[in-house]
Amino acid sequence: MHRDSETKVVRTQMGRTGEKEHTSPVFLTSSFIFDDAEHMRASFADEIEGNIYTRFTNPNNSEFVRKMCVLEGAEAGVATSSGMAAGFASVMGLLRSGDHIVSSRALFGGTHGMLTNFLPRWGITSTLVDIADEDQWIGAITPSTRMLLVETPSNPGLDLADLEFLGALARERNLILNVDNTFGTPLIQQPIMYGADLVWHSATKWIDGQGRGLGGVVLGRADLIGDIGAFCRNTGPSMSPMHSWLFSKSLETLPVRMDRHSANALLVAEFLEGHQQIERVKYPWLQSHPQYKLARKQMTSGGGVVAFCIKHDGSNESALRRATKFIDSVRMCSITANLGDTRTIVVHPTTSTHSKLTEEARREVGITPNMIRISVGLESIADIIEDLDQALNGG
Numbered sequence: 001m002h003r004d005s006e007t008k009v010v011r012t013q014m015g016r017t018g019e020k021e022h023t024s025p026v027f028l029t030s031s032f033i034f035d036d037a038e039h040m041r042a043s044f045a046d047e048i049e050g051n052i053y054t055r056f057t058n059p060n061n062s063e064f065v066r067k068m069c070v071l072e073g074a075e076a077g078v079a080t081s082s083g084m085a086a087g088f089a090s091v092m093g094l095l096r097s098g099d100h101i102v103s104s105r106a107l108f109g110g111t112h113g114m115l116t117n118f119l120p121r122w123g124i125t126s127t128l129v130d131i132a133d134e135d136q137w138i139g140a141i142t143p144s145t146r147m148l149l150v151e152t153p154s155n156p157g158l159d160l161a162d163l164e165f166l167g168a169l170a171r172e173r174n175l176i177l178n179v180d181n182t183f184g185t186p187l188i189q190q191p192i193m194y195g196a197d198l199v200w201h202s203a204t205k206w207i208d209g210q211g212r213g214l215g216g217v218v219l220g221r222a223d224l225i226g227d228i229g230a231f232c233r234n235t236g237p238s239m240s241p242m243h244s245w246l247f248s249k250s251l252e253t254l255p256v257r258m259d260r261h262s263a264n265a266l267l268v269a270e271f272l273e274g275h276q277q278i279e280r281v282k283y284p285w286l287q288s289h290p291q292y293k294l295a296r297k298q299m300t301s302g303g304g305v306v307a308f309c310i311k312h313d314g315s316n317e318s319a320l321r322r323a324t325k326f327i328d329s330v331r332m333c334s335i336t337a338n339l340g341d342t343r344t345i346v347v348h349p350t351t352s353t354h355s356k357l358t359e360e361a362r363r364e365v366g367i368t369p370n371m372i373r374i375s376v377g378l379e380s381i382a383d384i385i386e387d388l389d390q391a392l393n394g395g
């Protein structure tokens, strides 16, 4: 991480009150006062800077967004009430009926649902392609295509997109490259460096890092963020100041946390790879990952999530039974539908986060019934491994 960013993410503070507070106060106010009618008119006419109404801007939101811009190398950003609100705004703020998206098929379940079930209702269609197949990305582009959308590493399969390739393709075809960087975090990869126009996050994950708040953020080119900001201002998915305060404070420790999440996750991945109950392990920092070289090129560490498949006797029933038995056997790890927490979390994607996909859609992205996703936390690595080991051995 660049020296300047490292300091700014700790030291950036906006909207001081004059009380010389050392940490930012929470501006729990829905609106801001004007000196007189002319001040109010000029503020609404964008002739002067300043906060008007918290759905538009608020000092806490601005502080959080500023820090995220520093980390991602972005010109501007908008904070939203959830990660899905960020993803939705990044499309709806820019595209219109008749437009087409080319997206990787390996996606978080909510993003998959947004593309396949909801956007078509407004005439925005998508073609889903294999994340690693360059010919498919190129071949799926039509005269109506406006956006390339990708999530890398993908949830839960940890497949990677080549950001340099997609950045170059977007430039050549004059398309918007829109990257969900939730699993990377800006500490591990900065898609804008490779030509991404937009980056969005579920702040609910490592940005908060402690499983407390729901939030999202879209960052990128100022002209695009202008349109996305206007969409949010008029449709209302704003982040509450309490949440932006929380996320802004959390960013101060993000670099330290990500180092430890990645270090623990690599140890978990290596442990699982050598375990007799395991069929296969997927983690970007393992040499067995099919895109290991790409991971080393565009990421600075493997991140906090490991996916693995448990051995079974070959039938779907046995795969499901082994996976659910493992989940039922953990003693310390949490069974919960989140990730990016200080606490290690185990999830069975087939029956939870990706249960709304058809079986075929799950298989296409490698989500088999024996797959488990672990979000590796910050507990002692010895305790994490001990819990996984005893659960794999039947509890």
Ligand SMILES: Cc1ncc(COP(=O)(O)O)c(C=O)c1O
Pocket (backbone or CB within 6 Å): 082, 083, 084, 085, 108, 110, 111, 151, 155, 180, 182, 183, 201, 202, 203, 204, 205, 214, 215, 216
């Ligand atoms: C990769 C990814 N993108 C987006 C989301 C949606 O974020 P949120 O739950 O904050 O709406 C998630 C949530 O799990 C996710 O894992």
